[in-house]
Amino acid sequence: MISLTAGALAANLLLVGGLVALVAVNGLGHFWQADIAALVQSDGTTLLGEIADRELDSDESGQPRERWRVAVGNRDLGGSDFRWIDASQVTGESWPSDAGVLEREEWGRFYGFPVAIRNGESVRVEGTEPVWAALPELLRENRASRAAKVDALAAEIRGLNGQIERLRREGRDTNELQVRYEEAASALSAREAELLADVLVMRTADGREKAIPLSQVVRAVRANALGARGKFALYGSRLWEFLAGEPRESNTEGGIFPAIFGTVLMVMLTSLAVAPFGVLTALYLREYARQGIVVRAVRIAVNSLAGVPSIVFGVFGLGFFVYLVGGSLDSLFFADRLPTPTFGTGGILWASLTLALLTVPVVVVATEEGLAAVPRVVREGSLALGATKFETLLRVVLPAALPGVLTGLILAMARAAGEVAPLMIVGMVKLAPSLPLDGEFPFLHLERKFMHLGFHIYDVGFQSPNIEAVRPLVFATALLLILVVLSTNLTAILVRNHLRRKYAGSAI
C-alpha cells in the first residue's frame, strides 16, 4: 500500500512536469523556422510548406498509415493554412533553396518562389536570385518611406479626431477641423496607394502567380538557405516581435505587447490597492486585536474570502464598482459624455480593485507570518526605550517583517496575473485600441479597457476561426504566462524560505 502513496506523489510530479514541458516545447517551437519542403504527390500536385506533424494513424480498413500535417499558408488563394496528406502518396520530396516564406500583414503566411518586383507596370527586379538579393533593401526602403510619409500623417489624423471629439462635446463649431481632417485623410489614402504600387510577385508551387505589395510584407525568409546561425537570428527576431510587437490579424499573428503591458499595469495597480488593505488587516490581527470573538470573525472572513470563487468577485465588481460606483462617477463628473459611459463600464481601475479584493487573503496570511517571525525581545526592547506602540511598529517591527509583506505582495501579484474569469466581466477586451498608459494627459487612463495575457489565450484559442493556425501562438502566450506566474511565485517562495531560516531560531 505504501507504494501506492509513492505512486500518487510520482503521478502528481509527473503531471506538473509534463504540463510545463508540453507548454514549453510547443510554445518555444512556435518561433522556429523549419525547412520548406516541396512535396510531389502521386496525383501530380505539389505542396510547398513546412511539415508540422507526422503521426501514425489507421485508415478505414484498419491498416496503419502515416499522415503528415503540412503548413502550406496561402490562405488568400483558397484552402486552409494546413493540409493533411498521406505519406505514402508522396512521390518526391525536395528542399528547394530558392523557396521562401513571407509573413504578411494580412492573410497569414505565403509560401512560394519570388519572381519579380514591380512598381506599377515597370519591372524593378526580375528573376528569383536577383529578387532574393534585392528584397531586404527594398523592404527596408518601403518601410522607411512608410514611416516618413504615412505614420506622421496617421498620428496627425488621430490628434485631429480627438480635438473634434472634444469640441463636439463642448458644443463648439468643428467645421474648420473637419476640413483639415478630410484633407489629411485623403492625403493619407493617396500615400498609402503610392506605397502599394511596389509589389513582389510570387509563384506558388502549382505555378500560380500572386502579386503582394511590399508594404504588406512583414518579413521575407529564404528558409532553406538560412543555415543554423541565420535560423537562430530569425528565431530571436521573431521572439522579439512576439514580445514587443503589436498584434496583427485580430491577435492571431504578430506580437502580444499590449497584452503584456495590460497585465503588468493591472498587476501593479492591484498590488498598490491590496498592500495597505492586507497589511493593516495583518497588523490588526497580530499586533492590536485581543483574541476573542472579533478576531475569530476576522479570521473566518479572511479564510472565506480566500475560498470564494473568483467569478463571484467578478460579478460583485461588475455590479458594485462598474455599475454603482462607476455609474455614479459618470453622472457626477462625466455627464457631458453620457450616454457613452466613462467609468460606468469595465476598465483597468475596476479590474484592479476587484482583483485587490480577491488577493487580500494572500497578503494577510504572508504578512502575518512575517510579523509573527519578529522576535518578541525586539519589540520589548523598543518599548523599553520609550517608543510608543506605533513607533515600535513603524521603525522596528515592520522593517523586520518587510520580507513577509513582500512575499504576500508577490504572491498576490502572481495570483492576479493568472486570474482571468473575473476580469472577463470587469474590463478585459479582445483588442484595446490604446494602452491605458500613454503620452496624452492625464497619462494614466484608469477608465480604459485593457488586454490581458490570460484573456488572449482564451480569446485567440477559442474564439478565432482558424484554431489550427493559431495554436502555436497560444502555446507561446501560455508559456509566457506560466513563466511570469511561476517566476513571481518562485521569488515569493525564496523570500519566504529565507525569512523562515532567518528567524527560525529566534521565535519565542
Next chain:
Amino acid sequence: MQPAPRLEPPPEAAAPNPSAFPVATSRGRLLLDRSAAVLVRAGGFAVVFSLVGILAFLLVEVAPLFRGANVSEPRALSASAGPPELLLADASLARLASVAADGRVTVLDAESGAVQATLPFPVAGEILDVGDAPGEPTFSALLGDGRVIVVPVDWRVDYGEANARTVSAVLGTPVELPLEPADATVVAFSARARASGSAAAAVLSDSTLVVVRRTVRVNDFTGERDEQLARFQIPSPEGVTRLVLDSDQRQLYGADARGGLYWWEIAEDGVRTPRISQTGAPISALSLLVGGRSVVVGNANGDLSIWFRVQSGRAHAELVRAHEISSQGSEIRAIAPSWRKRTFAALSADGSLGLYHSTSERTLWRGKAAGEAAVAAVLAPRGDALFVASANGVRAFDVRNPHPETSIAGLAAPIWYEDYPEPTWVWQSTGGSEEFEPKLSLTPLAVGTLKGTFYALFFAIPLGILGALYTSQLMDPRLQRWVKPIVEIMASLPSVVLGFLAGLWLAPRLERYFPGLLLLLVASPLLALAAGAAFRALPARLRGRLPPGTEVALAAALLAAGAGVSIVLSGAVEGMVFGGDFGAWLQATTGLAYDQRNAVVAGIAMAFAVIPIIFAIAEESLSNVPKTLTAASLALGATRWQTLARVVLPAASPGLFAAVMIGFGRAVGETMIVLMATGNTPLLGWSPFDGFRSLSANIAVEIPEAPHGATLYRVLFLSALLLFMVTFVLNTAADLVRESLRRRYSGN
C-alpha cells in the same frame, strides 16, 4: 491559481502591552499612536466589511427577483360618455382609448383623465358587438349586416414647440371582412388585421363556424396590391360562446359554457376539425398571451389556467393544462395580457383584480378594481399600467413589475414551457424574438457544476491525499523541501492555461485514446505497486546507499512508461473490447454520445487545480499528528503501513475531510476550465461523455450580454450568491474542523 491561503491562529500570545511600560510621552506622539491604533483596527474590520458587503450587495441585487408587483392606488379618470366595452392604451402611457358599445372611441389623457377627442366609428351601420385583439392595437366590431370591421388604432406622436410631446389617437383604414351569416345570427366572433392580411372567425347560431380571410400580396416591383378573400365554413360544436384568434391568424381557440376548450387550425385550404379539451368548469373569459401560443382560460369559479398545444405523437397535438393559478374566488370577467411578457391581469365579477405570470405561476398582486362591477381591463403595452373600466368610468393603476418570470420553484423545479412536451428543466436565457419565453432553470447548471466537481474530485482525492500521505510520513525531510514548492507551483498554474490545454490539446487526444485512459486508470495502481515491490526486492544494503527519493523516481518512471504503453495499446484495446470504435460502442451499448469536450476532460483539468489544494491541507493535517503517536505505534511492533492506516489516518481524518471540502469548494467555483474544456451546453444530464455548463461558466458566458437590472442579470447574481454561500459554508466548516484538530494536538 494559488492554493487558498489559510490563516492560522497565532501559536503564541499577542505582543506585550505597552501600558506596562509607563514612559513620559509627548502629547503629539500619544495622539499619533492612538490614531494609528484606530486606523489599524479599521483596516482589520475592513476585511469583515468587505465579506459582509459582498454578501449584502449580492442579496440586494437578487432580492427584487422574488418581490411581487408594486401596484399603486387607483386614480379615477373622468367618466367617459357611455360605458366602455374595451380599452386600448398607448405604450408611452400618455393616452387611453376607450371603445363604447356603439363603436365610438373616446381618447382620454391617461394622467388626468380629461377627454382629448371623440372619434366616431369609421364605418356606417348598426353595431351589434365590439371585440379586442390581445396584443395588438386594433379592435373589431360586428355590424348588423354580418360584416366584421377591424379598426387599427395608431398612436401618433407630435413634437410641438419646445419639444412638447403630444400623443393623439388616429383610427387607421378599417378592414372589412364579410361573414355572410345568411339567416343565422353571430354568437361569438374574433378578428385581426395586419399588413399581410386579416381574418375574422365567428360562430353562428346554426352551429357553424365561419372563417373569412383576406390575404394581401404586394408586388415589390410594381407596388400592385393583390387581395384575395377566402371564406371557409365548417360545422361547429354546440354552445361555443367565445372565440379568440391568434396574431398569426392560423390558430383559433374557442370556449363553451360547459367548460369545453376548442382549438381549430386554420390552414391555407380550410379549417381543420377542432381538438377539444375539458377544463372542468364553465369558461367565462378567454385570452392569448404574447406569442399567441398560450391560452388563458378563466372560469365561473374564479380559477385561471394556461393551456397550450403539445405534440403527442407525430401528427397529433392537443391543448393541455400547463399552468394553474390560484383561484381569484369569483367569476373571471376579463383577462388582459401584457404585450411583452407572459404576465396578465384578471378581473372578477366581484371587482377583485389580480396580476399573474404564466410561466412562473406567480400571483404578483391582488387588489380591488372598483366598488361597482368592472367590465373591461387592459394592461399597457409595456406592462407598466393597468386600466380598468366600469360603468362609471376608468381607473388607472401604475404597475411596477420588473421580474414576474422568476420564482424559487421555477429556478429549481421543472417548468412546462411552451412547445415542450412536458415540464422540464431548461436554461435558455435569450431567444430570437421578442415573444421568446425565457427559461431560467438553475438546475441544469447546478447539476453540471456537481458533475464537473465529481470528476475533478475523482482524480484529485486519491492523488492529493495519497501523495500528501507519502510526503508527510514517509519522505526524507530533505526532499520534502523540494516537493512542497513543486506542488505550490502546480497550484499557481493559471486556470486559463489548464483550460486551454484541456480543450485544445487533451480533448482531441482523449477522443482518440479514450480506451488508453481506461487502461491507464486500471494499470497505474498496479504499476505503482510493482514499483514498490521492485524497490523492496533490492538488497537492503544497496537500498540504503541509493539517494532518497529513488522509490518515487522509480514509480514515476514506471508510470510514465505505463502512460506511453497505454497510448500505444489504446488502439488494440479499442479493437478487442470496444469493437474497434469506442464512440460507436458507447452509442450502441449505453446510448450515450461521446462529445469531444466532455466532463472527463474538464474533470482531469480541474483535478490539476484541486490536487495542490487537497495536497497542501492534507499534508499539513498529517504533519500535525504528533510524532509521539507514530513512535509509540512503531515501538509496539506495528508496521509502517499499520501505523499509517490505524494511527495517523484516523488522527488526521478531520483534516483530510477539511481538505476535500476546500477542494470541493475550489472545483465548484472553477470557471475558465469549464468554459474552455466543455462544450458549455446547459443540458441536464449525468453522462461523463457529455459537456456541461457550470454555474460559474454560465455567469462568464451570459453576464456580458445581460442588461443591467434585467431579470437575467439578477438571476446570474443569484447564481453568484449560491456559489458564495456554498463556498463560505464549506470553508468555514473546514476551518472549524481544522482548528479543533489543531487544538486537540497542540498539547503534545
